[in-house]
Amino acid sequence: MKLATYQNHTRDGQLMVVSHDLSRAVAVPHIAATMQAALDDWSNVEPALQDTYRALSRGDAPHAEAFDPSRCHSPLPRAYQWADGSAYLNHVELVRKARGATVPESFYHDPLMYQGGSDNFLPPCAPIPLRDEAWGLDFEGEVAVITGDVALGTGVEECGRAIRLLMLVNDVTLRNLIPSELAKGFGFFQSKPATAFSPVAVTPDELGDAWHGGKVHLPLLVDYNGRRYGEPDAGVEMQFSFPELVAHVAKTRALCAGSIVGSGTVSNHDRRVGSCCLAEQRMIEIIDGGEARTPFMKVGDTVRIEMHDAGGASVFGAIEQTVVAHG
């Protein structure tokens, strides 16, 4: 099943069921008004949503219309939690290697994770507002899950069963604000402005064989200014599966339905597949040549993040954003 949220001048938008091929969509106010409402009451609501999804795919859903990603808000325009892991350790290894440091052994069994702001996500096709180019704007292509309720102390296997939906992510980052925030020791804050998610969130079964072991075994396609910048496989070298990342959150607290848990920047050791963020290329440049040459994003730059299934069809629709000057 595929779901989206249309912007409708309310804060949480209008829940839409979207056809498998992303061609058609239908509002379902009689089932659930918003994505969060559906997640809050998932066991009761999901069967009716699935019925609508099947009808839509058969072509007999009344009031269905052409699906228009430009009308989409984030599947959850605002969420109660956005916790982002950093499960692709190649990315971490490059960052460390570029500054002459090694990756602590603990990083291979204890996930890195930061708490992100979740009160105001950017729509998938909305501009990225930037107040100052000197802040070093970067994109980060990721995959994320949306969970149901997860009790405190829930184990990995049960956390896997609590995964309701998957999305793609542009974890927008202000790289030049990171060093001083890391020095303060309280983690990322101003360096992580509003995040964007894909137009469509999908149930795990939509991925077919590509969803196994709690990972998405498909390349993440990232285009920067119209050219392919990276296409690493999200199922390769992901050190921690999504169930493990969710269990990391649940170790000391319960998760509310609608919590978003991210993978971190998708990254493979194979350099031929490119990168899902500019910082990683800069690290490779530093490692290879002593200095970073790739600049960060400038006003007018564009990024597109998408994922195709084995047949070449877009699974989640595309995040398509342009950087605009703000204020």
Add this chain to the structure above:
Amino acid sequence: MKLATYQNHTRDGQLMVVSHDLSRAVAVPHIAATMQAALDDWSNVEPALQDTYRALSRGDAPHAEAFDPSRCHSPLPRAYQWADGSAYLNHVELVRKARGATVPESFYHDPLMYQGGSDNFLPPCAPIPLRDEAWGLDFEGEVAVITGDVALGTGVEECGRAIRLLMLVNDVTLRNLIPSELAKGFGFFQSKPATAFSPVAVTPDELGDAWHGGKVHLPLLVDYNGRRYGEPDAGVEMQFSFPELVAHVAKTRALCAGSIVGSGTVSNHDRRVGSCCLAEQRMIEIIDGGEARTPFMKVGDTVRIEMHDAGGASVFGAIEQTVVAHG
């Protein structure tokens, strides 16, 4: 005006208007069903809430009942944002001094702030579930504000006008999980389990003269196992005002109505006023005698956090929690 949220077997509870003296309360489903709904539409909703508040104080609100803090959930049982500053630098100075480090000059003009989990707050009189005493459970008495919408890049003065409500906080912390999380560089995560807030949230005018300069000039009263543990003045040595803390968030992103921004552990240089967390006493013990003697909280321990106005009346009601073993 004073507002609370009663638990009612829904996720977001029932908005209640509470009398100034905390003796009476009345549900207002015809005005706003939940605290978040009121904050989402504050300019339209606030006048009607104020009318009810005045009627309640006059004793002529139909259906009013005795106010029962034990029925309260957090004013926002779940929120879209919980960003906690560390504005009382005496606390930071003690932590640093105990480990032989100094406070960087930048800390005096650039606020420390971490993004907290906001999807599942503890009710003010609910137990604190603890899976492992070795994690080093601690309370942290704080003050927090709830904001309206704040646009990206909003300045300090306008951020002050966006402050809708104030609350007290128990920023529950697992001290022994902090060192490894700080070493990872991504900030607090597992070391910050579910937070608790006071039964009642109040508009700034409820504080009268005690609210000026964007700070609350009253002692925060913290009792540990039935004895006064700290009573520092929240208006003294607060390095950054609430408007400044909100502006810190807004530097790189907009805030959604209902965002909670905290002060950090209230702390005064004057040791006679005690501490609002156990860690601070432990730091003083290390500085004075070389080792920490005060243990962290154990199952059965209690903490009470409250604030009295100049006349000795409770402003927000009391956070009253007992540690219970979980799982």
